[in-house]
Amino acid sequence: xxxxxxLYCGTVEPSDALRYGRESGKLPSHLxxxxxxxxxxxxxNMGRRCNLRCVxxxxxxxxxxxxxxLTTEQGKELIxxxxxxxxxxxxxxxxxxxMRPDLPELAQYARSKGMRAVISxxxxxxxxxxxxxxxxxxxxxxxxxxxxxxxxxxxxxGVPGAFDAALQGMRNCLAEGxxxxxxxxxxxxxxKDIPAIFDLLEKEKIPRVCFYHLVYAGxxxxxxxxxxxxxxxxxxxxxIMDRTRxxxxxxxxxxxxxxxxxxxxxxxxxRLLKEDPKRASDVYELLQMNQGNSTGIGIACVSWDGSVHAxxxxxxxxxxxxxxxxxxxxxxxxxxxxMAGLKNRKPLIKANADRCARCKWFDICNGNFxxxxxxxxxxxxxxxxxxxxxxxEIGYDEMKPQKSGK
Amino acid sequence: MSKLFIDDxxxxxxxxxxxxxxxxxxxxxVSGGGCCKQFEITPVGKELAGDVTFRQDGVTVHVxxxxxxxxxxxxxxxxxxxxxxxxxx
Numbered sequence: 290x291x292x293x294x295x296l297y298c299g300t301v302e303p304s305d306a307l308r309y310g311r312e313s314g315k316l317p318s319h320l321x322x323x324x325x326x327x328x329x330x331x332x333x334n335m336g337r338r339c340n341l342r343c344v345x346x347x348x349x350x351x352x353x354x355x356x357x358x359l360t361t362e363q364g365k366e367l368i369x370x371x372x373x374x375x376x377x378x379x380x381x382x383x384x385x386x387x388m389r390p391d392l393p394e395l396a397q398y399a400r401s402k403g404m405r406a407v408i409s410x411x412x413x414x415x416x417x418x419x420x421x422x423x424x425x426x427x428x429x430x431x432x433x434x435x436x437x438x439x440x441x442x443x444x445x446x447g448v449p450g451a452f453d454a455a456l457q458g459m460r461n462c463l464a465e466g467x468x469x470x471x472x473x474x475x476x477x478x479x480x481k482d483i484p485a486i487f488d489l490l491e492k493e494k495i496p497r498v499c500f501y502h503l504v505y506a507g508x509x510x511x512x513x514x515x516x517x518x519x520x521x522x523x524x525x526x527x528x529i530m531d532r533t534r535x536x537x538x539x540x541x542x543x544x545x546x547x548x549x550x551x552x553x554x555x556x557x558x559x560r561l562l563k564e565d566p567k568r569a570s571d572v573y574e575l576l577q578m579n580q581g582n583s584t585g586i587g588i589a590c591v592s593w594d595g596s597v598h599a600x601x602x603x604x605x606x607x608x609x610x611x612x613x614x615x616x617x618x619x620x621x622x623x624x625x626x627x628m629a630g631l632k633n634r635k636p637l638i639k640a641n642a643d644r645c646a647r648c649k650w651f652d653i654c655n656g657n658f659x660x661x662x663x664x665x666x667x668x669x670x671x672x673x674x675x676x677x678x679x680x681x682e683i684g685y686d687e688m689k690p691q692k693s694g695k
Numbered sequence: 696m697s698k699l700f701i702d703d704x705x706x707x708x709x710x711x712x713x714x715x716x717x718x719x720x721x722x723x724x725v726s727g728g729g730c731c732k733q734f735e736i737t738p739v740g741k742e743l744a745g746d747v748t749f750r751q752d753g754v755t756v757h758v759x760x761x762x763x764x765x766x767x768x769x770x771x772x773x774x775x776x777x778x779x780x781x782x783x784x
Contacts, residue, residue: 292728300761321771321779322726323712324737330727375778377733403777407730430730470729499729546728571743578726578737588731 290499291553291579293545296572297530297561298537300544320377320403324580328375329589329620332382332409332601335364335392337593339385341411342447345436345474345503345512347604348593350384358593359611361391365398367591367611372402374617376589378429380407382601384593387414397426405429409472412458413451420461431462432499434472437479438486445479459495470497470544476515480525487532496543500529502550502675505664506602513664519677526556551581551654552676559682581655585631589620599631602660630669631659641670648676649684696763699749699756704773706752713738713754720755722746723769723781725762734781736771 294300322328336358339350359367371379379399386392386408399406406426412433415423423431436445439452446452462469473479473486483500490498502522505512517525526547533545547553554576561569580587585599592598596607597619608628609619623629630637638656639646645656657673665674680686701709709721718738726735742748745760758769766783774780 290728290731295728318772318780318782319734320777321723321781322733322735323708323779324735325712327735330731330733373776378731380730405733409730432730497729544728548729568744574739574741574743578722578724578735578739 291547291551291557293529293533293547293553293557294537294543296554296557296575298534298542299568300537300542318403319405320375322377324578327583327587328377329583329587330378330380331371331376331616332380332588332590333364333367334382334384334590334592334601335359335386335395336389337384338388339383339411340388340413340448341385341451343411343436344445344447345476345515347506347602348384352388355593359595361394363595363612364391364395367595367616368395368399368402368404370611370615370617372399372404374620376404378405378407380409382409385411385414387419393422393426396423396428400427407432409434410458411446411451412455415458415461417461417464420458420465420467423462424465424467428467430468430470431459432470432472433459433462434474435486436474436476437482438489441479441482456489456493459493463494468497469495470499471495472499472501474501474503475517475525476503476512477517477521478515480517480521483525483528484532487536490543491536491539491541494541497546498543499546499548500525501548502553504549504602504658504661506605506660510664516675522550522675522677523556526553527560530557530560549658550675550677551579551657552650552678554579554581554653555650555678555682576653579653581653582657582659583655584659585628589616591616599627600660602658627669634659634670637670641668642672644672644676644680644683644685647683647685647688648678649688650678696747696758696766696768698768699751699758700768700770701751701754701756702770702772705771705779706754708773708779709736709754709756720748720757722757722759723762723771724759736779 337350337355396406407430409432442452443449459469503516588600590598590601595610595612634656659669661673662671663669716738721736722739723736742757746757747763749756768784770782
């Protein structure tokens with residue numbers, strides 16, 4: 290996750306938790322994560338069912354009842370374990386999390402255990418009544434997916450009217466004072482809508498947007514052909530930076546983030562080197578603190594059936610089920626080769642990759658997305674194909690190869 | 696922000712971390728972003744522009760400007776069950 294507004298414009302919101310605490314006069318204690326021992330943010334895909342039919346859905350959800358999902362009680366046991374383990378945030382996702390009637394109960398339970406609770410939703414089910422409920426629970430954040438303006442989004446979502454319903458859901462949350470953000474997954478078919486999305490954010494006073502790069506998982510993923518070329522990715526990042534700066538200069542300092550491609554960090558740094566070298570030096574330090582991709586380290590996923598994955602894109606590989614072992618035990622069991630590798634990936638990538646092995650930004654991106662490497666190369670520790678930095682930018686010829694064969 | 700207080704156990708923890716990484720200070724900041732925003736502390740070699748610096752019991756703490764701006768005081772304490780905790784006033 291790269292904070293474009295923070296890195297490029299130098300603005301940052303301290304914390305939603307702090308903001309809401311101040312508004313209510315209550316400022317509770319929060320977990321303070323030590324960088325070398327970070328506990329994961331846990332995405333819980335709490336139910337597979339969804340009222341939309343998105344073409345790119347990694348859960349391949351339908352509006353049908355699925356069996357074998359965690360019950361409310363099993364969900365509470367999971368939350369108990371996560372809270373005890375020190376996981377700072379639980380992100381309720383799906384499917385569509387609001388299709389589960391016990392979402393408010395479970396989110397409230399997580400809050401009572403001291404965790405920050407957020408949801409990722411398609412937004413279409415957030416009417417005024419639901420927005421009030423979400424506010425009462427004390428949700429820190431509601432992320433709503435919109436993958437384009439009306440025509441583009443509804444084509445992706447497979448349901449006419451999805452755009453208007455999602456926008457109304459965001460308006461209902463904002464009216465209740467809930468922090469809302471828009472989630473936009475960039476691909477060839479919707480990249481043209483990004484300028485209009487910025488206009489929409491400003492018009493609707495939506496304070497946050499997260500632009501997700503495409504993550505293709507599993508061998509032969511059909512999504513690969515939907516991804517931008519490297520040149521298109523660079524142009525898109527430039528556009529996002531330009532629009533972010535322009536909005537900040539107009540007095541609308543919204544939070545803009547890009548997600549799922551850590552080479553965005555060095556790319557922002559290169560631009561600042563030209564525009565503001567003094568600030569670039571600080572940005573370099575901030576990027577180092579960011580620590581790059583944290584799949585299997587700082588982000589985890591629990592599936593609807595209780596399976597634990599390295600993140601939400603590693604659904605084809607399970608480390609075990611919380612129905613049989615506690616999440617905290619599964620997550621710390623480095624007897625699993627993939628878990629151990631993700632937690633200490635540098636030697637494996639140095640031995641298997643080409644560009645990534647010789648890249649001078651490795652400690653800043655931490656090898657980017659391994660699941661994309663697996664999807665394209667059939668080797669988890671090979672190059673991430675979505676890295677759009679040039680050989681010159683990564684210092685390819687400055688580093689001696691350390692390959693020891695695949 | 697005018698005050699930073701760190702309890703004895705947290706001081707001990709930070710000193711150990713600094714010795715292990717051979718760094719002179721820690722930085723307190725908001726990490727992540729979007730849904731993943733959280734409070735983080737990490738050993739650093741230097742402060743960044745705008746950081747507010749505090750010293751207590753031989754420990755130097757740089758606090759990110761945006762965090763310092765919204766709190767009158769910050770306390771860091773070590774909880775046996777939950778680990779490091781941060782509180783704001």
